[in-house]
Amino acid sequence: MSVSLALLVTMAVLYACGVYLLLEKSMTRVILGFLLIGNATNILLLIMSGRPGAAPIVDGETDPSEFADPLPQALILTAIVITFAVSAFLMALVYRSWRLAREDVLVVDPDDVNLLTSGGAESETPVADEDDTEFGTRADAAVEGAVDLDAPTTAAQPGEKMPEDQPMGPGGAPHPVRDGGGEK
Amino acid sequence: MNNVLLVPLPVLLPLIGAALSLLFYRRPRLQRLITLAVLGVVLVIGVYLLFAVNENGPLVMNVGGWAAPYGISLVVDRLSALMVSVSAAVLLAVLVFAVGQGLADEGEDNDTPVSIYYPAYLVLGAGVFNAFIAGDLFNLYVGFEILLVASYVLLTLGGTEARIRAGITYIVVSLLSSLLFLASIAMLYGATGTVNIAQLSERIGDLPVELQTLLHVMLLVAFGIKAAVFPLSFWLPDSYPTAPAPVTAVFAGLLTKVGVYAIIRAETILFPSPELNNALMVVALLTMVIGILGAIAQADIKRMLSFTLVSHIGYMVLGVALGTAAGVAAAIFYTVHHIIVQTTLFLATGLIERKAGTTSVNSVGGLLKASPLMGVLFFVPALNLGGIPPFSGFLGKLGLLEAASDVGTPLAYTLIAAGVVVSLLTLYPLARTWNLAFWRSRDEAKDYEGFLTENLKDDPYAGEKVRTRPLPKLMIGATAAMVALGVALTVFAGPLYDVATRAGDDLQGTERYITSILGPEGVR
Incomplete structure (x- = not known):
């Protein structure tokens, strides 16, 4: 199986950049990294589909051996849709995180x-x-x-215990247990 | 009626139900009714399929009428039917619990939105069922994605700071594993030209050994992240405990088990060769030991249970790693047992959280006096998880250890020893929880000092609000039903173990699976 060098190099670069970005602490970059790796994986699927060929439409004239393999393309489409949905969710999540934590x-x-x-x-x-x-x-x-x-x-300081005076459970609870039989 | 027509229903019904309940987002009662009805019907279908498949062998549905290697096939064999039935039962019980808790309509401090819970829950169910009945690898991937996307929504429900923080870890890790899975599918397709599991298992054997090992490892890593197997398990105890109690319960019961199910399939049907079995055994050993050591250090009950969850995944991997029919059968039985027991324990913890306002054993006390019934509901599954005879946890572990002793290599004997020790160590944090939260009187809890609470780590993200509320009957009822199901698992362990054994036999030797999908000659 011969592979297009351009596709291979693109895939490698996308994977490398994606992994680098995914390891960042900044969430925006993590999203970008995820998108790059997702696209790199789609290109991997495309590479695995074998040589390029004619559109796989059975018209009775084209020799079936000249068709491109349609299955990986269907898989890529599905994967693109899933990646799209997930990245939309991720962006909403990061926006929410931004609003909460600034x-x-x-x-x-x-x-x-x-x-x-x-x-x-x-x-x-x-x-x-x-x-x-x-x-x-x-x-x-x-x-x-x-x-x-x-x-x-x-934020809790390292090595520091929780404050003692905060209400905690039924042990020192200021809220009585309403239906419990354990009240004196 | 043609049984094959029932095969796609466990996926279709929840999806239709999710769409309907989204439509009726203004009417929570109707939503609740739809969700309950759908899961109830799926449970009936699952159990019916289990009996039908147990009698007559696997059912194969070719979606759209396209024959097996070309179209999408949905396959229900004994393993799938068993998992679908158990999952449906768990989903139903947890749903009743959630309704009782009022999670979806009032929420704790209004941090839970009204309308999205039920649809997301049903979509989660659809994804889980789809993963169980998928007959090709890409459909398995789609099933994973459906359940993961729904789980992202459920985990970050309400969008509070703690949940967003936990959610980001969970989501990024899950995404990475999904992409790894997709890349493995791409390479498998490049090597074999198919994604149909039956056809793959015919063709993988012809590949060069190095390529087989590469593909095998890639798939195992992808599934291992989802199943939370040791070096890939770090995300689980961090992300699960922050979710609402019913969500944690259903995640703990089902999501990791979907990963375990995928590992079982990969090890038996796709890569039956034993070359990675020893590596898997070492991984199982580390998962068991390190998971339980993590559990011992936790003061928060939910975090402690999350670590025991990781630890007990090790037992299932152990069964699979043995590579024998007995080992796989024991792993299947243990998976079923663990789905039910772990969910029950998380539900019981949900009761504790509601009653005591917190789940840290450092500050909870006197629960047995406050609610003896809750004590029973925690105690029985705790013993079951710890493997006390005659409960199903004991039977499952016994099966695993017997299968391991049949293999009889030094590594297998090491694993037997580790299995016994880990089982004992599991009892320690559970018994400690019992002593501190239930037996200790309420007055003692404040400024308590004793060796049990030394070196305990509290949940660093625990909220500061402490609120005690009465327990609704529905929550207790749902937990009690799950406890009863766990006990029933013990009572009917004989027939169930038979089914598991036959499912394990089905998976030994791939011919049966292949012929049921591709016909007697197979299509190469």
Whole structure:
């Protein structure tokens, strides 16, 4: 089976760029990466369909051996539709995430921070506010006068326990259990 | 009536139901009725198909009348019918639970939208059923995509910050696995010129061994991500617990099992050669051990259960990795058992969450006194999951260990030892939950100090609101029905194990599957 070099190179470049973008923290880039990898996979399907040929329409004159294989093209169409739907959903999700957190990057996982800092190496703590994209990570720097929605919900500091005075369950619950038999 | 005509209904009915319930988005009652009715009918069809297939052999439907290797074929054999029936039962019970919780119409703090829950739930069901009855690999991919897209919607329901954060991890990982699966399909097609599973299994054997191994590994990695097998399982405990209780329950029960089902198919029909079996056994071992070690460190019950879910996937992979009919049969039985028990435990945790307002064992206490019934509903599936005789968890593990001892290699014996130890370790976090949340009195819970709570990690994303509410009868009823189903699995373990054994036999030797789809000569 001979393969078109142009297709092969395009596929390789798309895969490489896609994987690179997918590993970024910025969600917009993750979407772009996903789109690139999706298209690279579609090209892979196209390459696997074999040599190019005539449109596979049975008219009684064309020799069937000259037809292009129609099945991979049907598969590609299906895959394109699925990729399209999923990327629409992803964009809505990222927009929602933007509106909530006013950040385009993934939130630093407090569990990971705990894991890093429990060994005592304080300096390894990632700084959530650190600029790692050219746009800056925080929208309230870009949009004048935007409300900082992060302010009231301070992230749990590494190694710090939950505040003791907050109401917790029936143990110290301020809310009585209405149908329970356990009330004194 | 022609049984073949029933084959596509488990996919068609939920899709039509989803469309209808979207149309009636202003009338939640009608939506609820449609969803319940559709899943009820699918359950009946599934059970009927199971009996029919068990008697007369596989049913094959050629969609659009195009004969097998050219058209799309839907295949129901014993394994498919069994999985469809169990999934339908689980979906139905969880739906009743969700209705009881009022998830779809009032929501917790209005963070759950009204109209989208039921349609998304039905689409999820359609995807799961489609994956189970798919007769070609591309249709399996489409089934995966249907269920994944619905699961994205359900996981991020309400779009709160925690759910969006968890959802992004889940979605990006799932997308990657889907693209890997699609790429494997592309390469399989390039190598063999077909996507029909039966025809693939005829042609794969003729390929060069290196190419076979490459394709095999690519498919296994794609399925392994979906099934949450060890090195690819990191996403699961992070994303599942943030969803609403019924959603987590149905995800935990069904979604990973679709991955396990795909692994079973891939290992038996597509690549029956034993070359990767040892590698799979090592993966199974690591999945079991590392999953349960994660569970031991968790204070939050939902996170703890998510880790045990990963751990017990290892048992199913173990059965498949043995490569014998007995191993596959035990894996099938264990999968059925685990779907039901894991869902039940998550439903019981949903009850705890509602009653106590939180699911962290650090702060919950006195539940047994508050609601003895809830105690029973948690205790029975917990014992079942831990593999206490005579429950089905014990029978499934016994089957797996017997099959492993039949194989008798040193690696198999290592796995037997690991299986027993992991089973014991599973009991530890469950018993701890029982001791702390149920047995400990409520006054003790505050400032409690003891060795049980040492080194426990709380959920870093747990919400701060704590609200206790009464338990609606419907939620208790649905959980009780699932507990009863788990017990019934024990009572009827004999016949069920027979079906699983026959399903395992069907999958040994690919001739039977091939002839049922392509006819006695096969089409090469």
